[in-house]
Amino acid sequence: MDEDLNRTVSAFRMLVTTLNRAKTHERLTEAAGVRLDRPDVQILVYLLDSGEPRRIGLIATGLQVESPHVTRHVATLEQRGLVERVRDPDDGRAWRIALTEEGAEVASRCRKVTTDWFQGAIAEWSEADRAELSRLMGKLSDDLSSHLKDVITLR
Amino acid sequence: MDEDLNRTVSAFRMLVTTLNRAKTHERLTEAAGVRLDRPDVQILVYLLDSGEPRRIGLIATGLQVESPHVTRHVATLEQRGLVERVRDPDDGRAWRIALTEEGAEVASRCRKVTTDWFQGAIAEWSEADRAELSRLMGKLSDDLSSHLKDVITLR
DNA sequence: TATTGTTATACTCTATAACTATA
DNA sequence: TATAGTTATAGAGTATAACAATA
Numbered sequence: 001m002d003e004d005l006n007r008t009v010s011a012f013r014m015l016v017t018t019l020n021r022a023k024t025h026e027r028l029t030e031a032a033g034v035r036l037d038r039p040d041v042q043i044l045v046y047l048l049d050s051g052e053p054r055r056i057g058l059i060a061t062g063l064q065v066e067s068p069h070v071t072r073h074v075a076t077l078e079q080r081g082l083v084e085r086v087r088d089p090d091d092g093r094a095w096r097i098a099l100t101e102e103g104a105e106v107a108s109r110c111r112k113v114t115t116d117w118f119q120g121a122i123a124e125w126s127e128a129d130r131a132e133l134s135r136l137m138g139k140l141s142d143d144l145s146s147h148l149k150d151v152i153t154l155r
Numbered sequence: 156m157d158e159d160l161n162r163t164v165s166a167f168r169m170l171v172t173t174l175n176r177a178k179t180h181e182r183l184t185e186a187a188g189v190r191l192d193r194p195d196v197q198i199l200v201y202l203l204d205s206g207e208p209r210r211i212g213l214i215a216t217g218l219q220v221e222s223p224h225v226t227r228h229v230a231t232l233e234q235r236g237l238v239e240r241v242r243d244p245d246d247g248r249a250w251r252i253a254l255t256e257e258g259a260e261v262a263s264r265c266r267k268v269t270t271d272w273f274q275g276a277i278a279e280w281s282e283a284d285r286a287e288l289s290r291l292m293g294k295l296s297d298d299l300s301s302h303l304k305d306v307i308t309l310r
Numbered sequence: 311t312a313t314t315g316t317t318a319t320a321c322t323c324t325a326t327a328a329c330t331a332t333a
Numbered sequence: 334t335a336t337a338g339t340t341a342t343a344g345a346g347t348a349t350a351a352c353a354a355t356a
Contacts, residue, residue: 002270004289009270010204011296016171017197018300021219022322022348027303039323042172049165056338064176069324071339091333094337115157115164121295121302129291134159136288140276141166145173147276151182177325177345194346211315224347226316246356249314 032109039065039073044082044099044107053086053096082106187264194220194228199237199254199262208241208251237261 018024025038036044046062047054056074060067074097077083082103088094099107122130173179180193191199201217202209211229215222229252232238237258243249254262277285 004286005270005274006266008289008292009266009273011292012170012273013200013269015167015296015299016174017219018303019171020175023219024303037322045168057336064172064178065323066325067338068326068340075339091337094332111161111164114168115160117303118164118167118299119160121299124298125294129294131159132287133291133295134163136284136291137163137166139280139284140288141170143279144170144273144276148173148179148182148272151272151275192345212313220346221348222315223317223349230316246314249355 028110028113031113032106034106034110036106036110037073039069040077040082041110043070043073043077043097044103045111047083047097047099048104048107048111053098055088055094055096059097077103183265183268186268187261189261189265191261191265192228194224195232195237196265198225198228198232198252199258200266202238202252202254203259203262203266208253210243210249210251214252232258 025041029036029041034041042063043059046059050062054062056067056070059074060070063070074083078085081100083097084100085095086098088096122133125133180196184191184196189196197218198214201214205217209217211222211225214229215225218225229238233240236255238252239255240250241253243251277288280288
């Protein structure tokens with residue numbers, strides 16, 4: 001039981017490690033045919049997943065970083081024509097960050113590289129196992145995030 | 156199918172993000188009652204998981220970082236009495252890094268905080284789901300690492 | 311001479327603090 | 334004056350390059 005848990009967590013730890021290495025990112029951008037640093041890609045994919053323009057603050061919250069970090073990277077993405085600022089209809093002082101057409105395309109390519117990695121890794125799995133993985137992963141993500149939020153907030 | 160995959164990956168992405176934030180680490184060390192930076196903890200837990208002393212190079216490979224990084228952090232861990240160097244019996248020029256008694260204790264506390272987080276998150280899950288998670292997670296970790304290794308090597 | 315590890319250095323990522331601007 | 338965002342700065346984390354030491 002406890003052994004099971006230890007194995008689960010250490011498997012997880014290894015995956016997290018791998019996915020955070022510079023080499024992995026390098027490989028991703030190479031495969032996607034773009035030259036962007038990690039935070040840039042994270043922001044693009046976040047916007048793509050969102051499906052609509054988002055404010056700086058919301059992007060920061062979503063990616064769990066501080067806003068100056070987002071400000072800086074959005075500025076470079078804007079210069080490269082991958083995102084643009086549009087007025088927030090609800091709040092005149094605020095802007096929303098929108099993917100440009102090219103930005104959306106780049107974001108899809110980056111996202112696809114990652115999903116392809118997963119797909120390649122589980123290609124040999126049974127249909128049932130793949131479905132189970134999807135289900136449990138979603139559940140784990142929800143439960144772990146909300147659990148951590150509680151743990152971190154309750155101080 | 157493709158939708159499933161996208162959800163799996165984006166759930167994953169979120170978890171990776173959360174687990175890599177400074178605040179999460181801060182929370183971990185606070186709960187474990189230690190004052191160590193992230194690489195220090197990674198090295199300690201790696202050694203604990205290994206169950207035996209390891210050489211610098213192997214630690215670097217395992218954590219997927221370059222050896223100078225390990226050298227530096229091992230030096231501080233050594234100063235703090237959490238690890239010690241022992242001669243490699245197989246190769247006189249090499250040393251192995253061993254956990255001291257205190258180091259092993261600190262490492263266990265850190266590892267336990269993480270596993271407790273997981274445990275708390277999945278506490279309400281059915282026995283069957285927990286077992287499935289463990290099984291699929293191990294499988295995914297193996298398959299994804301080896302798949303990535305292939306992808307990254309084949310260049 | 312090949313391998314392992316170390317020292318020195320620099321770059322990337324991210325946080326904190328102080329400031330600006332608009333509702 | 335409260336909120337959203339920006340500018341400025343600093344610190345953590347990690348990589349690369351050059352070197353040292355031992356089989």
